[in-house]
Amino acid sequence: MHKRVLKVLEFDKVKEQLLQHVSSSLGRELAEKLEPSNDFDEVVKRQEETDEAAKILRIKANIPLGGIFDVRPHMKRAVIGGMLSAQELMQVASTVHASRQIKRFVEEFAEEDESIPHLLSQVDQIVVLAELEEAIKKAVDDNGEVLDSASDTLRHLRNQHRAKESRVRERLESMIRSSSAQKMLSDAIVTIRNDRFVIPVKQEYRAHYGGIIHDQSSSGQTLFIEPQAIVELNNELSSIRIKEQQEIERILIMLSAKTAEYSSEMEGIVKVLANIDFMFAKARYGRTIKGSKPIMNQEGRISLVKARHPFIPIDDVVANDITLGKDYTAIVITGPNTGGKTVTIKTVGLCTIMAQAGLQIPALDGSEMAVFGSVFADIGDEQSIEQSLSTFSSHMVNIVDILDSLSFDSLVLFDELGAGTDPQEGAALAIAILDEVNRRGARVIATTHYPELKAYGYNREEVVNASVEFDVETLSPTYRLLIGVPGRSNAFEISKRLGLDERVIDTARSFVGADTHQVENMIAALEESKREAERELDEAHELLRNAERMHKDLQQQMMQYYEKKDTLYEKATKEAQSIIEKAKRESETVIHDLRKMQQEKHAEIKEHELIDAQKRLTEAAPKELKTKxxxxxxxxxxxxxxxxxxxxxxxxxxxxxxxxxxxxxxxxxxxxxxxxxxxxxxxxxxxxKMPETKVIASVKGKDFHVSPELDLRGERYENALIRVEKYIDDALLAGYPHVSIIHGKGTGALRQGVQEYLRNHRFVKHIRFGNQAEGGSGVTIAELK
Known part of the structure; x- marks a missing residue:
């Protein structure tokens, strides 16, 4: 990718924002080197890595990336036999510990959600160096100090050092507490100079203590003297200190040699940690700009859904839908200056580069981006005083370079194509350049204010006109991109709104050709038609969504009803069968007893009557439902x-x-x-049949059909309850499983009264409020028995 294009599209600013989200110097190094790739598989892999990191951030909010250091210089020194400091060894142990924590974190997450193959592949390369970490942490603490437990010798020497130091302090404390010391000492304290314990003595009493002078105050009135009485003790203390330092160096050399044994493993760990830190930095940046993972393709298709420029605050920016490469390969954006044309092409260019760099783009889910072999851009004022080039000449130098380098898999962005020269010639050059780019199969977006290019999109199938909407009422651009509608001049309308005399405007209009008037009127009509079509489309989508929700709710209710009906029917059949079987068994017992009585007592009971009775009982049993x-x-x-x-x-x-x-x-x-x-x-x-009861008589003739809903809005409380009572009776006769009673929201009194009545009705099984599609809390649904 050309460095100049990256600079023009301000990709360096994207990297500056990305750097704010790294957790270590390792991730910072990769972020600083980030460049877009033109290899499709590499781009897809980068996007998937960023998406996996974003998934973890959505679910877990964070990942343990603390305690990572760039230990590669330390490892190089250790390999060649150098001694690492305690601080450097602590950084090695901290990095090993961090790698172990990250490995465990990713593997535990993968057990819950296996769709993070790239992260799993990374942590699989981490070798757990628990032995090295334990050895270092046993000898070095988190502050980079060597511990007493590093060796028995070191522990013994430090115990000696503390004991000897205590003796020295005791001797000096006794000196400064004496009565004579009050006048001979500048201050009654024990201090240290050149690693030896001393006391501050006034200049005139220097001979009293003897010993060695190590320092003096700035005024020369105080001398820091090591009294002769403790010189030997200080010498012993220094000797112990030297031995202690020698033992520390021995321990550090041993640990450095052990660290060098794992140099290749540590190199792999550092590389993996750098990659993981970088992946999560990209995910955090994507979350900051409310970005999404684009669908990548190799066919040169761009389909941005509500795309935004990442450097404009989200509350201020106007999101636009931008498509290119499917029905047309070129977009020509016309219209006045300061309307947002340049921002539009910069948005497309920057989103393309960000996508190819593996970053999420500031657009909604479902956006699609192409992997281009190269991206070219001629944007901004390129006037060069040093080269004595005009704006036009400088633009043409860039355009010549672009035409020499572009190919079928290129994306070309032209800002104010052909500007800076005679309008007629500039427009002709712009058309010729666009034709050449299209002939080579590249994708191109160009902005221009030349009216001649408005007809360009209508004369070529692969080109579409576009404009940035301008509100004449407020005299300001709305920054909404209108694809398919060329920009129109608003000079007359703006002048009129600003108070220019109508006579002057009419005179100006007379100088404009009739064809121009017709084109401007056509554009205005197109803009109005497009706005109206968009409004109607939004309304149609909303109606469709409501209808789909209602249809889904009805289907679900019907399924529940039929399932429950079948279940209840089967249950009732089985219960009836059980009752009849029990009755049959009881009847057989009775008949047996009767026969026994007949035999024993010669009762007047005829056999055929017993058989008939048993047959009637058998036939009374209901038959099982064979099929639904x-x-x-x-x-x-x-x-x-x-x-x-x-x-x-x-x-x-x-x-x-x-x-x-x-x-x-x-x-x-x-x-x-x-x-x-x-x-x-x-x-x-x-x-x-038409029974003669009063309730059924109320539904005779044309009123026999009962509506599945009762509207009580506007009714008085007493009348409403009377209507509910009669309506429930009618609904039960009609066989309705449930009915809707519309009472509205209002003060809630009617709703409360209706629901209280329904709860106490013996044929009402259950009541509930309607869902959103049914009317919400303004409707009560009653399920009938």
Whole structure:
């Protein structure tokens, strides 16, 4: 990838933001070297690695990456026989410990979610060096100090050192506590100079203590003297200190040699830790920009869903859908300056480079990006004073280089193509350059303010026009990209809004050709049509989503109803069979007793009467339900009438005929559903009789059909409860499994009264509020027995 393109598209700023998320110098090194790749398999692998790290961050929030150091310089010195310091050995042990922690963390996560193959592959390369870690930690603490437990000799020497030091301090303390010391000492303290214990003596009393002068104060009035009485003790202390240092060096040399034995393993550990740190830095950066993993392809297709420029705050940026490479290979964005054209092409270019670098892109899930062999960009003011080149000349130098290097798998971004020269010639050059890029099969996005290029997209199948929307009312761009609609000049509208005289504007319009007027009017109509189409599409999508939710809810309720119905029917059949069997056994017992009585007492009981009684009892037993879907039998054709009870053969369900809806079709009420059913699919069951009771008389004639819902909105409380009482009776007669009672939300009094009545009704099994598709808390659903 060309360095100049990376600079123009500000990929260096992306890396600066990425560096804020590394956990160690190892990850920082990889982040600083990050470059986009043009190898498809490599890009896919990078994206999968970042996605695995993002998955762990979503579930676990973090990963233990603390305590990692770049120990490669330490290992090199150890291998050639150098002695590592205690601090360096501590860093080696800390890195080994961190690698062990990360390995365990990833493996435990994989047991719950196995979809992290790249991370598992990384940690499989980690060799657990528990022996080396234990050896170092036994000798060196977390602060890089050698412990007494490093060796018996060191422990003995340090015990000696502490005892000897205590004796020296005691001798000096006795000196400074004497009565004469008060006037001879500058301060009654024991201090250290040149690793030897001394006391601060006034200049005029130097001869009193004798010994060695090690230092003096800045004024010269105080001398730091090692009294003659403790010189020998200090000498012994220094001797012990030297031996202690020699023992420490021996221990460090031994540990350095042991560390050198694991140099190759440590090199592998450092490499793995660097990769893991880098993977999680990319995942954290993706979370910061609310990025997503793009779907990668090799066909030059770009499909960005709500893409944003990563450097513009999320609350301020306008997200756009941008597609390229499927129905068209070139986009020409026209329109006035400061409308967001440059931001749009920079967004596409930067998202492409980020995707090929293995970073998530600032767009929604489902976005698709291509792996391009090269990306070229001519963006910004390239005027060069040193080379005496004008803006146009400098742009042309870049364009010449691009045309010399591009191929079919390139992405080319032109900003203000052909600008900086005569408009007519510039537009002609822009068209020629675009034709050349298209001829070579590359993908191209170009911005321009030349009106001649508005017709360019209409004359070539592989090119589409686009523009950035401008709000004339507010005199500001909306930054929304409109693909398929060329930009139009708003000079007259803006001038009018700013107060320019109408006469002047009309004069200006007269200088513009009729063709231009027609084109501008056409563009305005296109913009309005597109906005209207987008609004209607959003409304259609919302209606479709609501319908799908309602359909899903109804299907689920119907399935639950039929399953429960079959279960209850089977249960009832088995219970009835059990009761009859019990009755048969009891009857046989009675008959046996009667026969016994007949034989013993010669009772007047006839045998055929006993047999008939037993036969009647046997025939009373219900037969088991053999199948839930009995075969369809042909019956004599029946003339159907509204109100007839029928079976819908294709559903094997009962229903009530509501009305004929043309030809041989009927509207059938099955539970809460109304369906249009052909007469051939109906089987007559019966015509309901008209009992003379008051309740049933209320549903005679055309009112026989009962609605599956009752609307009480606007009713007074007492009238509403009377209507509910009558409605439940009607619904029970109609055989409804459940009904909807609409009471609205309001103050809640009506809702409370209705639900209280339903809870106490002996034929109401269960009540609940409606779901979102049914009306929410403004509707109560009553399940009937």
């Amino acid at each position: 879907h009995p075969s369809i039998k042909k019956k004599e054709k029946h003339v159907f009438h509204p109100g007839d009870e029928v079976k819908v053969l294709s559903f094997d369900q009962k229903g009530i005929l509501v009305e004929k809806v043309g030809g041989d079709a009927w509207q059938v009420q099955m539970g809460i559903l109304k369906m249009k059913v052909d007469e051939k699919d109906l089987e007559f069951i019966k015509t309901p």
